[in-house]
Amino acid sequence: MTKVNVIGAGAFGTALAITAKKAGNDVLLWTRHRDHADAINSEKGNSKYLDNVSLTPGVEATSELARAGNANILLLAVPAQHVREILAQLKPWLAPETVLVMCAKGIEQDSGLLMSEVMAEIAPTNPIAILSGPNFAREIALGLPTATTLACRDREIGEDIVKAIGLPAFRPYLTDDVIGAQVGGAVKNVLAIACGVVSGGKLGENARAALITRGMAEILRLGEKLGARAETLMGLSGLGDVVLSCSSPASRNFSLGAALGQGDILGEILQQRIAVTEGVYTASAICRLAEKFNIEMPICFAVNEILNGGVAVSNAVEELLARPFRDERLAGF
Known part of the structure; x- marks a missing residue:
């Protein structure tokens, strides 16, 4: 079973965790705050950001980066301006082969760098990919039909990501144009x-x-x-x-x-x-x-x-x- 952990328990991160679990993966959902993780686990949902949506059974939330960083694939769903900080905190727990998939959409305000460039600075040995498309979190979480772009320069790694998270109603289209x-x-x-x-x-x-x-x-x-x-x-x-x-x-x-x-x-x-x-x-x-x-x-x-x-x-x-x-x-x- 592939370990697909999600960093960031906002609406989009929660929707991705639900989807990754539906696809048959072992999934952890990381949030910065322990009380938020506890609330998600107790209510089996994330009412703070995605009300009236239940988690797929088996999704667990954690506030421990050491646990969240232990994965085959990490879906990074924190806001773009926090990517550098969170990834730097994650780095000690990352294996060199862990694939980092950026799910935030933005350009770093201070440096003007794209998220892929920030990732390459902080974790230069890790394979990277980009997930981006017309994707409202609630519709993904509810299993409504969704298509998205999955960009990865290494086609074999990209295909592995698509196989891991793709579903009939969640359709990643592969490209190498990061x-x-x-x-x-x-x-x-x-x-x-x-x-x-x-x-x-x-x-x-x-x-x-x-x-x-x-x-x-x-x-x-x-x-x-x-x-x-x-x-x-x-x-x-x-x-x-x-x-x-x-x-x-x-x-x-x-x-x-x-x-x-x-x-x-x-x-x-x-x-x-x-x-x-x-x-x-x-x-x-x-x-x-x-x-x-x-x-x-x-x-x-x-x-x-x-x-x-x-x-x-x-x-x-x-x-x-x-x-x-x-x-x-x-x-x-």
Whole structure:
């Protein structure tokens, strides 16, 4: 039996633990806090992050990294900005052959590094993979049909991961484009905030469709500079994730943007949330990368101005609408 442990007992980590156990693996779910682990084990669920969903029998929660690190495959489902810290704490307990699968979507705010680059810095001898796609945690946990991208440069290891966690209703599609699988997921968080602003500000469905389309152009520009393949960015971990997150209030990033569009204050929105909204922290890192590579990413810049620049939503929208008219062939993907 394959040991597939999950690091991070938020909604997505819990859903992955449920799925990995359904697939026939030995599964431990790690949370930072012992009282949270005890609550999960006693209630056979995770009411804090994923209410009214039962764990697959046999899933156990723990707060001990030494136990959680003992695995064939580790699914890392902690927020992107905490990956470095948690992985450094895990490192003493990792075997060199343990496969690390990144399930967070973001770019490290301080360094501008992709999650694969952070992983390579902390655990350079461990094989790595990326899991990313249009994947709402609750639907995965309930066994609703889901497809996702599994990116791994070593095809044999990638196939082993797919065999370990794949189910008829949870379908990983394998690629070796590790960069592409990360760029789409990171940028879509910021685009989802923008689409939420449009929804909350009642700017219309035409505007949201335009943001999704032009947002894909921004993803493809950044992906090209970082070495991603366009086919990956137009797949599940890019376009698929954009469509989901930019269209549904169930997306944390979309709902945050909607609250901003309605006039709520960012700090107050974040205080009311127990789960991390990744786009808030990734926006500034994306904009620094865009400046570094001289890439036009006006939507991401507008969102960053709202989040981190003190610019009012109405002013950011006006700036976008005041941009010069372009030939679509020149402004395309």
